[in-house]
Amino acid sequence: MSWRVRTLAADAILNMTANGARSFIVFAAMAVVFGGLAFLELRQADDLLSFESDYRAAGGYVAIVAQQGGISAARCEQLNAVPGVVAAGGDRGKGQATFTMAPGVLYQQYGVTRDLPRVWDPAYVPAAPQNAATFLSGRALADELALRPGLLLARVGGPPARLTGVLDVNQRAPQAGRSLLEVIPPSGMVDECWVEFTPEAYPGGADMLAAAFATGDNDPTVRPFTAQDQFTRNPSKELASRPQRNGWIAGAALIVGVLLLTAWFRRADLGLYLALGTPRSLLTLMLAIETWLLALAAWAVGVLWALAIQRASGNALTWGGIHLAAVTSACAALSVVIVGPLLSSLVARGNIAALLKDR
Amino acid sequence: MSIASLALRDVTHRYSESGPAVLSDVTLRIEASETVALMGPSGSGKTTLLTILGLLIAPSGGVIELDGARLPHGGSSLARIRAERFGWVFQTANALPRRTALDNAALGLLVRGETRAGAREAAAAALDAVGVAGLAQKEARQLSGGELQRVCIARALAARPSFILADEPTGQLDHATTLDVTAALLRNRPEGTAVILATHDAEVARQCDRLIRVIDGHVEEAAP
């Protein structure tokens, strides 16, 4: 960097401190806008994000495909490679079983393909590669018989089952809570294919599934896992339509307007720098340095202020909310530091002599 | 550097395409070390002539030559030439109002690429030469008109340009101060620096080597 760039950058900072009142007004306007955006996000996001995670846990983005005569297990498992699919797997009933440790009590048995456990229990992490003859138990069955992974379960009139995991299926497949699940290879037919989508992919998911399993004369039925009336709100829609999601653009535009106004009031100063031989690019850099410093400080102060208010009003702070608050206000701050100096420097375009005249 | 000279050949200027010619076929040449007074009624085109000579605006027609070489009518190279070869004293004293007199006097040198320490040293010497050394740490907005105009003269002198352009530098000052300020500019100019000064004051013009009359956009040489 040449001396000239360095000394003029320092001069920009001297101008900023010498014009303390003007700098403070710009800083305060920025802090109010950036902090206000952060505050709106915090206030709304905590509610929305926890609702979103409840909604997801309850299977809000899960769809179930069934078909007359059963559904291809292989085609169901192949859905795991489709973008937007979180997990997909099929199940079929395998009758009932009795265990030697609880004689006379009948328990349901299901065959499940490799990835169905991840749909039924999103928190489930497979302990080992799941090959055939791997058994899982629902939480209710495990509690009832004091089962734990590693145990060999003797079945009356059948081969013993080596238990590798316990699934929490309360939310998504409560009927399987008192069941033994056997991981089956993806061949033959299953009764249903369960598919969990990402929130973005879910709205188009039903059509995709109908197309994937269409056979011409025997069309599949696709139904959402959650009942129509289970949720009256949709968190994805609410997150997407919250005003500050795009409202930061208005906030940024407001600050750019303030920057333009201050540039207009100081056009004689800008003209003086130009008349004395400052290249326009360097003048823009000087404006940018001022804007960068003020915006960085205002962003930090604004976000901290929003966090403090949220905290003081007795609300919990979550990382999700802090993240949204920081990102939305940073979007505003970044557009201000990019657009502000470029537009401000336009105030000094054209006839330098005319700029000097209007003091 | 060869001996400095600044020349206009057949320069014409209109502020808008359909507007009147503010300058018509102006041809003149200014040599190193000269002091030139521009006199003429208000609206005759003195300021326009100075801003064209000082490369602040491009004329609508004609040629500008610096040291015998023709200059382009725009472009980023002009900023460097402005910084290295020209100094300005404007009609309404133009300074950064909230910066000190010393910082204002150093500004031309900073823009040219001098270090801050070097620029301040030269600026302090120039403030001393024009008699306002004691005001160095005052903010520009706290100075009287005459004091501020001296600071602006110091800004031009400190940078040791080839040409100092002064547009009615004493237009806002009383008569006694006018002569003092003019003397501060003319006597302290560095060796080789030419001064071109627009003025209404015949007494100021008499202190210059040459007098050019500007009438309705035409120039003619006159006896000082």
Ligand SMILES: Nc1ncnc2c1ncn2[C@@H]1O[C@H](COP(=O)(O)OP(=O)(O)O)[C@@H](O)[C@H]1O
């Ligand atoms: N920026 C401008 N735009 C349009 N016309 C201008 C501008 N500046 C000066 N003029 C016109 O040009 C003529 C000469 O003005 P100027 O050079 O300022 O004269 P002087 O300095 O001798 O008073 C005047 O008629 C003035 O109105």
Ligand SMILES: [Mg+2]
């Ligand atoms: Mg004038």
